[in-house]
Amino acid sequence: MISQYQEGLLVETSTFQTREIDTTYENVLENIDSGIMLFDEEGVLCFVNKHMYRMLEMNLFALKGCTLPHLLSHVQISRFKKKQMLRSYREMVCKGKPNYEFIDEFGRYWRVSLISGEQMKGQYLFTVKEISDYKLIEQTAYQNDSLAMLGKLAASIAHEIRNPLTAIRGFIQLLHPHLHQLGKAEYAKIILAEIDRANDIIHEFLTSSKPSVPQVGMIPVSALLKEVVLLTESEALMKGCQIYLHPLQSDMVISGDVKQMKQVVLNMIRNAMEAISEKVDDLPGKIEVGARREGAEVRIDISDNGKGMDICTLDRLFSPFFTTKESGTGLGLSVSDRIIKNHGGCISVSSKVDEGTRFVISLPLIQ
Template sequence: MSELRKQYLRALNQYFENGSGGSRHPAATLGTVLHEIEPEEIVLLHEQSVNMLAATAEPEEALRYYRLSFVFLMELLAHYRYEFRHVHNNEQVLEELRNQLFKTHHSFQTVAHKYENVLQHLDSGIVLFDSEGFVSFVNVTMARFLGMPRKALLGLDLPGLASHSGLSRSFRRLVVKLHREMFLYRLRYHEVIDENGRHFLITATYGEELDGDILISVKDVTEFKKIEQSAYQNDKLAMLGKIAAAIAHEIRNPLTSIRGFIQLLRPHLAQLGKDEYARIVIDEIDRANDIIYEFLNSSKPSTPNKKKIVVGDLLKEVTLLFESEAILKGCDIELDPVDPAMTICVDVKQMKQALLNIVKNSLDAVGGSDRTERGMIRISAHQQGAKAMISVQDNGTGMDFHTQSKLFDPFFTTKMEGTGLGLAVCYRIIKNHGGNIQVDSEVGDGTRFKITMPLC
């Protein structure tokens, strides 16, 4: 039997090398021996031989071996095992059988290639780990996510993938986390964020239908997260509006009364040497009123009373309002030249409030940074298609990704005495004008606010 196995291996290997047209001669070399072998033994011998050849081949080459081996076996059995005694022209029947077999095989390959192309070009990354934990299939999208060629991924296990030199450091950490949570704990769903802020939804499929294999799919859901965040932001602002409308009148009226009575009592407190107490109480009442005012503005700014204004004039006025404060904080605030023909239609009061809040945040970031270089805030504007793009850039402390993602959320603040409403008000004002606001920042590299507004 060992001699037969050697012959079978040689014939099969020759067939793989010569392709589908070279099966007649390899099969003929086995003819004298196969007549003494039962069909079940031939199938077993064939399976053992294919596995031996595939074990030493590359994954893609091994897949080709398995596909071709089916044709080899069927043609071999058709030629040398079955006898057509009742047919006068055995050669014609065998030729028809052979042609039909190749036609069926071609159809199988066409369908297989079609579905493989679908898998390769899905917008989700697909990787299949076999029962021993090695990558047996990976599509183009997954290779693009990982930044590695497909051939380099095939045959790797997760530890090998995590230690591969071609994988970025951030993805190495993600692979280690994936191994722990999805392979060890058998979690089906997991969401991760890479170093660039992209959101990925990872799904693992286990089960008997995969014969012990594990199918991992990865989908970039960054755009969906942005839509979700936008809807969440609008919901929070709507809720904030209801809260503000409900509490504003209930609190401002008693505060006004308290402030009036403190003013009346202030001379008496001054006689007792307690005038400082009255001043503190009045200051705190005024601060509470300011917070309530911000509540009212953040709930829903009044309908914009739009009029045409030159962008350069608006930015110049905002710059002048902060010049003195910038000097006190050791900061320079500069306005780049702006095209005098660039105009926008806005509610000047509301738009000025939004810009003042943004510049004030930049001034706080620059003034609060411990650095030797002088603080700088640069305001500029240029036309971008049918929109005006206004930029406020500083060289302050900057922000990490977590802070940026919550920057326009009501009540979120990084300041000790902040209310977390200033930028929420900006967001609502700009959105009500049909504009958009974005922020780009890195820790230690400053921040840039970008506002786009439709031109008149």
């Protein structure tokens, strides 16, 4: 249908079509929700619809008679668009792939398709369509699938882990008076608190397919960070890294579930320690923890000079089961992300390979 219509146009004008023809086909092509570009057998652009020239931020006349090399050197077309044009040409015309997908500078997904060959009589028809909605559905379906799998896995390991934990808890309670006599009662307290946290994590895994309701309380940010740093300091030293806790304002208070918050900060410090031990150079490992007020929010900062991450890792960081470690679960950050979202906050991350990583947790403050 398109080629028939285009043939009609080309026979009549033989050059670029600028004249208005009142036909149904033209209206269809102009109003379709995809950008359309047709190159003739000489590689000259012979038709472009409204959607397409708006996408290119050009007017129709500036595109008149252009070839692909003209478009690639056109001063009015942005570098990003030229890059995508060249890539789609390479992928589809040179490598023969039927379509090419890319993400634009605003995070929208696009699909470019090519129709050529006999049916097009030597012409090349490119269509460009936004597919962000479709991608979102695809990603949600993928995540739901992973979460369903996570639920099953958690159910089977929970029994196995909970039983020995209950036994350990019982024996520690029995040992408590003896430890008390030795003046080491706080050891028992720490072990019990850690067992309880492990139990809570298992519970969290079990319920991770459903959003869990946080046990809301007031949490002073400085106390939270001090406690987690204290808990991880010795483990960090053993792994050859130092944790620096920056001076904190004492008046920053958030509302939420303290155990869940501890879990998030702990996950991040553990990841930082692991990233440092996986780094090849001999530089001393350094983890910095800090928090600052920013308007009505607090920004909790956890940065390390570990191995850093490449773009592929950064892309999949929060997906359940995504891990680059041999013995990793890939659950730490996906659970952390959900906890922070449940508390009305968000996590952002920046990283450079071989230089380090910085996580920033933003959370609303209680005024």
